[in-house]
Amino acid sequence: MANLMRYNDGLVKLDLWIRRLLTMGASDVLNTALCDGACDVVSAETSVYTVIDHPAGVLTFTAASGAWNPMMEGVTVPLRNGSICAALAACRTPLRVDSLSSFCRESCELFQVVEMNTALLVPIFEEGRVAASLTVFRMDEPFDQVDEQLLQQYAHTASAVMRNFRLMVDLGHHAAMLEKQVEECSRAEERIRQMAYYDALTGLPNRRLFNDRLTQSLALAQRQKRHVAVMFLDLDRFKLINDTLGHVVGDRLLMAVAKRIKNCCRREGDTVARQGGDEFIIKLSSITEVKDALKVAHKIIDVFRNPFIIDGHELFITPSIGISIYPNDGRTCDALVKNADVAMYRAKEQGRNSFQLFAPEMNARAFERLSMENDMRRALDRNEFILHYQPKVNVEHGRIASMEALVRWQHPSMGLVPPSRFIPLAEETGLIVPLGEWVLRTACRQNRAWQDAGYPSMQVAVNLSLRQLQQNDLVEMVERALADAGLAPGWLIIEVTESVMMDDAEETIRTFRRLEQMGVRIAIDDFGTGYSSLHYLKKFPVHSLKIDRSFVREIAFNPDDEAIAGAVISMAEGLNLKVVAEGVETVEQMEVLRALNCRYMQGFLFSEPAPAETFIPLLGKEAHSYLNFTKWC
Numbered sequence: 001m002a003n004l005m006r007y008n009d010g011l012v013k014l015d016l017w018i019r020r021l022l023t024m025g026a027s028d029v030l031n032t033a034l035c036d037g038a039c040d041v042v043s044a045e046t047s048v049y050t051v052i053d054h055p056a057g058v059l060t061f062t063a064a065s066g067a068w069n070p071m072m073e074g075v076t077v078p079l080r081n082g083s084i085c086a087a088l089a090a091c092r093t094p095l096r097v098d099s100l101s102s103f104c105r106e107s108c109e110l111f112q113v114v115e116m117n118t119a120l121l122v123p124i125f126e127e128g129r130v131a132a133s134l135t136v137f138r139m140d141e142p143f144d145q146v147d148e149q150l151l152q153q154y155a156h157t158a159s160a161v162m163r164n165f166r167l168m169v170d171l172g173h174h175a176a177m178l179e180k181q182v183e184e185c186s187r188a189e190e191r192i193r194q195m196a197y198y199d200a201l202t203g204l205p206n207r208r209l210f211n212d213r214l215t216q217s218l219a220l221a222q223r224q225k226r227h228v229a230v231m232f233l234d235l236d237r238f239k240l241i242n243d244t245l246g247h248v249v250g251d252r253l254l255m256a257v258a259k260r261i262k263n264c265c266r267r268e269g270d271t272v273a274r275q276g277g278d279e280f281i282i283k284l285s286s287i288t289e290v291k292d293a294l295k296v297a298h299k300i301i302d303v304f305r306n307p308f309i310i311d312g313h314e315l316f317i318t319p320s321i322g323i324s325i326y327p328n329d330g331r332t333c334d335a336l337v338k339n340a341d342v343a344m345y346r347a348k349e350q351g352r353n354s355f356q357l358f359a360p361e362m363n364a365r366a367f368e369r370l371s372m373e374n375d376m377r378r379a380l381d382r383n384e385f386i387l388h389y390q391p392k393v394n395v396e397h398g399r400i401a402s403m404e405a406l407v408r409w410q411h412p413s414m415g416l417v418p419p420s421r422f423i424p425l426a427e428e429t430g431l432i433v434p435l436g437e438w439v440l441r442t443a444c445r446q447n448r449a450w451q452d453a454g455y456p457s458m459q460v461a462v463n464l465s466l467r468q469l470q471q472n473d474l475v476e477m478v479e480r481a482l483a484d485a486g487l488a489p490g491w492l493i494i495e496v497t498e499s500v501m502m503d504d505a506e507e508t509i510r511t512f513r514r515l516e517q518m519g520v521r522i523a524i525d526d527f528g529t530g531y532s533s534l535h536y537l538k539k540f541p542v543h544s545l546k547i548d549r550s551f552v553r554e555i556a557f558n559p560d561d562e563a564i565a566g567a568v569i570s571m572a573e574g575l576n577l578k579v580v581a582e583g584v585e586t587v588e589q590m591e592v593l594r595a596l597n598c599r600y601m602q603g604f605l606f607s608e609p610a611p612a613e614t615f616i617p618l619l620g621k622e623a624h625s626y627l628n629f630t631k632w633c
């Protein structure tokens with residue numbers, strides 16, 4: 001009887017605690033009922049997560065740094081006396097089991113406490129039956145880093161534990177109860193561990209487990225004076241595959257990629273983890289010198305040479321890898337991963353499908369990027385951008401057929417900066433939107449001014465980036481720019497790369513249709529470098545396509561490039577599209593292209609992009625006599 005009273009007393013305490021949570025606000029409870037005799041559980045460093053499973057729903061509270069906030073206000077339910085089913089608490093600072101146990105013993109000293117590896121189970125009896133159970137899980141992560149799915153799994157486990165308890169107690173299996181319960185909880189713990197430390201899609205360790213292992217390897221490497229390599233791997237153009245072929249194919253590709261990478265890193269001490277999205281991180285702790293890490297990087301690049309066959313699609317994808325080495329490139333997990341990431345970006349800039357070792361200058365580069373971003377924000381107001389124009393020539397008679405406007409930045413200290421150095425940053429930061437509008441307006445105005453000055457009328461092409469294409473009011477912006485410049489829409493060509501077009505193909509088709517209805521012409525830039533989806537090509541209202549420079553470069557002596565260019569030209573003819581070959585630098589290239597029936601060409605052979613003043617003579621009636629190719633004309 002005394003026991004029962006004590007149990008009931010405990011239950012009332014717990015109920016009181018939860019009632020206080022509901023009525024007083026959590027922070028007060030924190031300092032009163034919950035902390036009662038258990039201050040070590042809740043400190044400024046501690047996050048606590050509580051789930052009370054109730055027949056009418058789940059009540060959830062979160063706490064970070066000691067402040068409690070209701071997380072899911074919508075599901076707050078009133079609790080009836082004695083209807084508490086389960087509670088769950090998670091602490092940010094790793095708590096030793098015995099300190100948790102003392103917390104429970106002290107605050108609910110009358111409860112029977114079952115200790116497990118990382119959890120405590122506190123059955124709460126009422127009149128000889130299990131009325132509730134308090135399940136306390138220990139977690140090593142701050143609450144805000146624990147994902148929702150995992151927390152739900154905890155809540156689910158807590159209530160499953162309680163149900164089993166009730167059942168077993170009801171059946172009178174008191175003796176076996178605790179043992180079975182521990183077993184059940186261990187299995188649940190294993191499931192939770194799997195979710196907490198492994199990536200659900202690929203089964204690889206996740207970032208959390210990776211950090212744990214890296215921390216251990218670094219401690220060992222420090223004692224043994226050895227190296228540890230960290231690699232940051234990002235798949236090139238993965239998004240394109242995801243967007244064109246769908247997430248199911250994308251996911252399967254990631255699984256296959258994970259397998260191949262794992263096969264390259266099989267030594268003891270190697271860990272391949274998924275960082276998220278299409279990013280992987282790798283730890284190699286068995287290396288004796290930097291060379292060993294480079295060998296592995298080579299091996300990884302090599303295993304990507306063969307295509308991945310996913311759902312009947314033959315997919316080619318390449319990785320970009322950045323490598324940092326302990327202790328030279330960093331002594332902590334964060335520093336090593338960050339520097340490997342910086343090196344990975346460098347690998348991407350260098351043309352993808354490659355790896356880069358971290359070098360301290362790269363951080364200087366990151367700093368340079370930051371100051372460049374700041375400069376760029378001011379550059380528009382200061383009129384530091386200028387346009388250069390490059391002719392597209394009709395090689396049948398040597399006259400300029402149209403021109404392309406290419407932006408440059410006249411930087412006060414760096415001089416003339418080419419677009420390759422600032423367009424990607426402008427895209428990343430969103431500055432491309434105002435900059436792109438400036439380019440469009442300036443090119444339209446310039447074209448109109450040349451027409452007014454009596455030069456032969458011709459189209460001007462302007463490049464459009466992904467960010468601009470995603471603008472809701474893009475069509476209206478183009479319309480306004482044309483109207484303000486007084487230029488008829490037919491004199492404007494919008495150039496968009498294949499990959500940008502495919503980012504959201506259906507939306508692009510809608511936008512292009514509206515532009516086409518307005519009279520604007522559309523060209524596909526860098527054709528052949530993206531997915532070259534013929535299915536879509538037919539659907540896009542485009543008027544011309546530009547054969548990418550990479551096919552033109554070796555066309556005079558590489559039969560494959562010649563065959564590709566030939567195929568593109570005949571296909572374009574079939575679809576009634578104009579073809580422009582980009583990057584024509586030599587007479588030989590021009591001859592091969594001409595033999596393939598390509599009439600329009602652009603490249604240094606004819607003229608480099610030039611500022612408006614220098615471009616004017618090319619516009620004259622005698623245009624061909626000003627072009628470089630008069631040499632062979």
Ligand SMILES: Nc1nc2c(ncn2[C@@H]2O[C@@H]3COP(=O)(O)O[C@H]4[C@@H](O)[C@H](n5cnc6c(=O)[nH]c(N)nc65)O[C@@H]4COP(=O)(O)O[C@H]3[C@H]2O)c(=O)[nH]1
Binds near residue numbers: 407464465525549605
């Ligand atoms: N090696 C070689 N290169 C040649 C030859 N002929 C022309 N080029 C270069 O090829 C690029 C053609 O432009 P793009 O493919 O649209 O590629 C452009 C375009 O994607 C982007 N870009 C330039 N201006 C703008 C702009 O106003 N807006 C946007 N969104 N992108 C722009 O920057 C890229 C690079 O522009 P540029 O440096 O001006 O580089 C230009 C041009 O200078 C040649 O014979 N040989």
